[in-house]
Structure formats: structure tokens, C-alpha cells
Amino acid sequence: MELLSLHYEVSGTDFTCAGEASGKIKKNLKELGFPTNIVRNVAIAVYEGEINMVIHGGGGVIDVEISPDCISIVLADQGPGIPDVSLAMQEGYSTAPDNVRQLGFGAGMGLPNIKKYTDEMIIETEVGKGTTIKLKVFVN
């Protein structure tokens, strides 16, 4: 049984809005009584996704489906795509510009963090078309 579906749009230019979707999802999961570690894992994965959308993707959409045993997240943008996914998955590899690094991002931790905090991660990407990342966090 599906408990709740959430949909968020992420601005492609505004860093100050990044964190809004993850903050709201965190609040929802807490209120639904999910364990603290699950709430934190989902929130971090979504936050990294939001930041990636702002830095690279020109904005995008986040869809979350919450059920008692699994939280499914789809992060979708219509940005430039990822030419080499295995390289992008390496900790420390980053193509972020200097202005982003000055804000404390662009350390090459985004995708590795998403993988670290989720149980399933599928990246569908096409250069010039965009990237969709499908994630699952199992509760038990």
C-alpha cells in the first residue's frame, strides 16, 4: 500500500532553494514515524540530488513515493547528461565551476553520497538530453 506521493520542482538557478524538498521530505518521514537513520539517509540523498540539479541539471523534478517498507525517489532533469557515469561516481571527481566550490559544494561527493545512502540506484543519462536517477531505500 502506498502511503504518500510527493512531487517537487527544483529551480535551476537558485541555490537558496536547494534543500527545500529534502527538508520537507525529512519532515514528512519523521511525522510518519520512520526510523531516524532512514529519514537521514533519504534526506541526504534527495539533498545531493537537489544540489546536482542546481549545479548541473538546470533544475528538475523530484518524485517520492513513500510506503511502509520502501521509499522510492526519482530525480529527473533535462540538463547536459553525464558523459562518463563511472567517472562521475568516483569520490572526488567533479566538474562543478569555481563559484559553486566557493559555496562549499563541488567536492565530487554528490553521486557517491547518493549511492552510499540508498539501497538501489539506477542512473539513466543521455548526453544533451538529461539525467534520471531512480533510488530506493528499504525500511527493513
Next chain:
Amino acid sequence: MTVKQLQEKLELTFLCGEEIAENREAEGCYCGDLLSWVMSRASENDVWLTVMGNINSIGVAVLADVACIVLTENASLDEDAKKRALENDVIILTTSKNSYQIASEISKLI
């Protein structure tokens, strides 16, 4: 130890959140300025020492559930970051000391 007790012992200055500092426990400490790194490695109820006082630091503090942010070496706090911190009950303190000095003092207290 509460954040309030820590503030008194270390002579830190509140930038926001003083009214909730008595009820917030500090159980550890984490130093770092790369936000993704901090978000994935800082533990709940850590005192987070950083020079990053922008709005994204507040997002990281909320998601990682740190006890408070201590801006070391008088690093500045952006106005929009302060507003977001107040909205999200994030305690922020400041000090002229560097992260090493504060971390070594915290290690004697916690």
C-alpha cells in the same frame, strides 16, 4: 553537555538560537567546510566547526541534525542564512579562535 554549557565554557558568542541552547545536547564534534563531505560524515548532535556561513550550511546542519554550528575565525554569517537558521531552529555561534583550537577544547569537555 548542552550547547549552552559549551558556549559558556568556550566563551562563544551566539548569533542565533540562544533560547533553545539549554535543551540541545552536544555529544561530539566535527570539523569541515565541504558541505557534502560534512553532510555524509558528521554525526547527529555533533558540534560542527566551519567557516562556511552561507544558506546551504543551514541545510546541511538541518539534514545532519548537528547540535549547532560554530563559525570559527570570525567567519561571517550571511543574512539569508541567519533567517533560514531561525526558521529551522539551528543554533549558530561564533568565535575568533580557529577550528583546531576549539576542537581541542571541546575534546576536553565532551
